[in-house]
Amino acid sequence: xxxxxxxxxxxxxxxxxxxxxxxxxxxxxxxxxxxxxxxxxxxxxxxxxxxxxxxxxxxxxxxxxxxxxxxxxxxxxxxxxxxxxxxxxxxxxxxxxxxxxxxxxxxxxxxx
Amino acid sequence: xxxxxxxxxxxxxxxxxxxxxxxxxxxxxxxxxxxxxxxxxxxxxxxxxxxxxxxxxxxxxxxxxxxxxxxxxxxxxxxxxxxxxxxxxxxxxxxxxxxxxxxxxxxxxxxxxxxx
Numbered sequence: 001x002x003x004x005x006x007x008x009x010x011x012x013x014x015x016x017x018x019x020x021x022x023x024x025x026x027x028x029x030x031x032x033x034x035x036x037x038x039x040x041x042x043x044x045x046x047x048x049x050x051x052x053x054x055x056x057x058x059x060x061x062x063x064x065x066x067x068x069x070x071x072x073x074x075x076x077x078x079x080x081x082x083x084x085x086x087x088x089x090x091x092x093x094x095x096x097x098x099x100x101x102x103x104x105x106x107x108x109x110x111x112x
Numbered sequence: 113x114x115x116x117x118x119x120x121x122x123x124x125x126x127x128x129x130x131x132x133x134x135x136x137x138x139x140x141x142x143x144x145x146x147x148x149x150x151x152x153x154x155x156x157x158x159x160x161x162x163x164x165x166x167x168x169x170x171x172x173x174x175x176x177x178x179x180x181x182x183x184x185x186x187x188x189x190x191x192x193x194x195x196x197x198x199x200x201x202x203x204x205x206x207x208x209x210x211x212x213x214x215x216x217x218x219x220x221x222x223x224x225x226x227x228x
Binding site for chain 2: 004006033040041042043045048058088090092094098100101102103104105106108
């Protein structure tokens with residue numbers, strides 16, 4: 001079955017450490033997205049990508065970085081510059097502008 | 113500016129009672145509308161969508177939503193809820209004529225809790 005796979009499901013970060021969250025899709029979707037979810041705040045867009053080797057900042061990109069070297073993959077790095085990284089991170093993809101997004105099951109990041 | 117407002121952050125209802133989760137949007141262009149459901153520690157799942165055609169759309173588990181252009185609303189309803197409907201529900205909007213990289217704007221979510 002096609003879908004989006006996020007890994008790991010739980011991740012712990014030490015002070016000053018960069019961590020990378022994986023997102024892989026086999027839906028052949030062009031666009032991919034990263035969201036951050038905090039309790040009571042809904043989803044906030046971090047980065048999105050329409051095509052390989054191209055991506056744009058979302059509303060809260062500071063302290064995060066991404067790459068899009070393959071159509072199927074859109075990893076998110078949470079850098080040490082992100083001072084409050086504890087959240088639930090969701091990856092999504094979409095075929096075109098008129099279609100809904102498909103979501104992965106999320107990665108929960110916590111600070112040690 | 114485009115925006116989505118879910119008027120209720122929490123909605124408690126008794127099992128088998130009807131429920132309505134409200135969603136209003138603001139946009140100067142035509143829209144596509146979605147409702148998603150999120151169960152604890154999971155991603156969002158599409159519940160239903162309005163792209164064009166009939167303004168009343170239905171899901172396979174008894175939910176329905178009606179697109180009201182004059183009131184810029186897309187409220188979600190179910191005539192009789194079950195314990196298994198306990199979840200958080202998100203309304204979302206995207207805008208016609210945009211590319212696949214265009215943003216989808218999400219509401220802040222409504223937590224539906226069902227009491228036995």
